[in-house]
Amino acid sequence: MNIKATILDHEALGRIVTRMAHEIIEKNKGTENLIIMGLRTRGAYLANRLHAKIREIENVDVPIGILDVTLYRDDYRTRLKQPEVSVSNITFDITEKNIVLVDDVLYTGRTIRSALCAIMDFGRPATIKLCCLIDRGHRELPIKADIVGKNIPTSINEEVRLRMVEHDGEDAVYLVDVEN
Amino acid sequence: MELKIKHLLGLEGVSADDIRTILDTAVSFKQVLERPIKKVPTLQGKTIVNLFYENSTRTRISFELAEKRLSADSVNFSVSGSSVSKGETFKDTVRNIEAMKVDMIVVRHASAGVPHYLTKITDATVINAGDGIHEHPTQALLDMYSIREKLGKLEGLKVGIVGDIAHSRVALSNIYGLQAMGAEVSVCGPATMIPRDISELGVKVIHNIDEAIQENDVLNILRIQLERKAGASLPSTREYHKYYGITRERMEKNKKDVLLLHPGPINRGVEISSEMADGSHQIILDQVTNGVAVRMAILYLLGTRTGEEN
Numbered sequence: 001m002n003i004k005a006t007i008l009d010h011e012a013l014g015r016i017v018t019r020m021a022h023e024i025i026e027k028n029k030g031t032e033n034l035i036i037m038g039l040r041t042r043g044a045y046l047a048n049r050l051h052a053k054i055r056e057i058e059n060v061d062v063p064i065g066i067l068d069v070t071l072y073r074d075d076y077r078t079r080l081k082q083p084e085v086s087v088s089n090i091t092f093d094i095t096e097k098n099i100v101l102v103d104d105v106l107y108t109g110r111t112i113r114s115a116l117c118a119i120m121d122f123g124r125p126a127t128i129k130l131c132c133l134i135d136r137g138h139r140e141l142p143i144k145a146d147i148v149g150k151n152i153p154t155s156i157n158e159e160v161r162l163r164m165v166e167h168d169g170e171d172a173v174y175l176v177d178v179e180n
Numbered sequence: 181m182e183l184k185i186k187h188l189l190g191l192e193g194v195s196a197d198d199i200r201t202i203l204d205t206a207v208s209f210k211q212v213l214e215r216p217i218k219k220v221p222t223l224q225g226k227t228i229v230n231l232f233y234e235n236s237t238r239t240r241i242s243f244e245l246a247e248k249r250l251s252a253d254s255v256n257f258s259v260s261g262s263s264v265s266k267g268e269t270f271k272d273t274v275r276n277i278e279a280m281k282v283d284m285i286v287v288r289h290a291s292a293g294v295p296h297y298l299t300k301i302t303d304a305t306v307i308n309a310g311d312g313i314h315e316h317p318t319q320a321l322l323d324m325y326s327i328r329e330k331l332g333k334l335e336g337l338k339v340g341i342v343g344d345i346a347h348s349r350v351a352l353s354n355i356y357g358l359q360a361m362g363a364e365v366s367v368c369g370p371a372t373m374i375p376r377d378i379s380e381l382g383v384k385v386i387h388n389i390d391e392a393i394q395e396n397d398v399l400n401i402l403r404i405q406l407e408r409k410a411g412a413s414l415p416s417t418r419e420y421h422k423y424y425g426i427t428r429e430r431m432e433k434n435k436k437d438v439l440l441l442h443p444g445p446i447n448r449g450v451e452i453s454s455e456m457a458d459g460s461h462q463i464i465l466d467q468v469t470n471g472v473a474v475r476m477a478i479l480y481l482l483g484t485r486t487g488e489e490n
Contacts, residue, residue: 068208070208071208071212071220071221071222071480072220072221072222081182081486082181082182082481082484082485082486084181084205085205085208085209085477085480086208087207087208087211088211117221121215121216121217121219121220122215122216122217123216
């Protein structure tokens with residue numbers, strides 16, 4: 001991993017998570033019918049953090065789910081490696097609920113397109129809002145986040161990597177060069 | 181994890197890693213089957229032909245459902261009502277079907293080796309749905325999935341296969357697959373139904389069913405295949421039931437918790453009593469449910485292969 005810059009460190013990430021949790025509650029006008037849904041892998045960890053923060057603020061345990069969108073992707077023909085399929089973990093009914101979809105980095109928008117299709121196959125939610133830690137631009141589909149942690153202009157030869165303690169042993173967001 | 185195999189012709193020589201990848205992937209597909217909408221768009225635009233030269237209910241419906249639930253387009257072929265009855269050769273039939281641009285072929289045939297032959301005459305990905313008395317890999321994979329789901333592992337388990345081992349493609353695929361996964365396999369049946377050189381595969385031969393029940397954690401009860409001339413190896417099905425049939429008395433006598441599998445269709449009162457076929461030891465219908473998930477996993481893994489050697 002060729003790190004060009006550190007975008008966020010542990011403290012900065014913590015502050016952004018706190019702000020995003022407040023924004024989620026504000027936009028939903030409370031926690032009623034609210035569901036937090038993280039996109040595997042790192043979106044799920046981020047969702048956990050937001051979930052904990054919302055509990056801290058509102059003293060409510062909102063339902064939290066994990067969504068795996070591998071089967072809904074449109075890029076298996078063009079990818080070099082076959083993606084590993086994992087399971088979603090949604091143990092509650094999502095019908096008429098307000099879902100906040102949580103992902104780490106918003107880029108082309110294709111993952112979110114897959115996620116929207118996947119959610120619809122689980123039920124019919126009242127609303128879906130998109131919450132992303134980093135928006136790096138270069139959208140290929142008409143998709144926009146409702147809550148953004150930080151906007152980072154990037155070149156397409158760069159990548160934004162989120163690392164989280166639960167999965168990678170540290171909290172940080174890096175801007176890296178694509179390895180060829 | 182990408183599979184090393186390009187086709188699923190049998191489990192002989194298939195690595196434990198590949199088997200594990202298939203079984204792990206099937207867990208995700210089983211979850212899809214439990215949702216209100218049991219369909220994912222993964223194989224959109226892929227065309228699959230089910231080439232069935234032999235009768236089948238379970239396997240064929242299972243493959244068809246797996247294909248539909250992955251959003252692939254599938255076409256069914258069966259010998260009756262096809263040009264085979266007009267004298268067309270197998271090769272010509274396949275060439276013609278391939279000319280219509282198909283991506284995958286699921287084949288069942290009474291002759292061993294037909295799936296291997298298919299890979300030589302087409303570019304499509306081939307999946308063996310049973311070839312003669314050779315192999316039936318998807319059945320063995322769903323058996324292994326069901327055992328693992330119930331008992332949590334395959335490694336170190338003792339699995340006995342009971343019945344007409346000599347004429348069973350389910351037995352051979354199970355032997356290869358289970359051994360690759362580190363299970364200890366034994367076979368049980370009358371001497372006329374056990375191939376003479378079976379011990380070369382590293383399986384233990386037991387002729388006494390009580391001993392087989394006592395020694396094993398799992399018994400896979402095979403169907404006595406009357407259509408494959410099993411009658412020639414047996415005085416009568418009644419005698420088979422008396423000496424090898426799984427009954428409640430026999431299970432109670434041996435006081436052993438054994439998981440019972442059966443690939444279906446069941447001959448009630450022959451290899452297993454009706455009571456045991458519906459009893460608490462068996463997972464026969466779980467096997468059928470898991471079959472769809474396992475076949476979805478195989479179709480997905482082979483159908484989305486990128487062709488890159490890793």
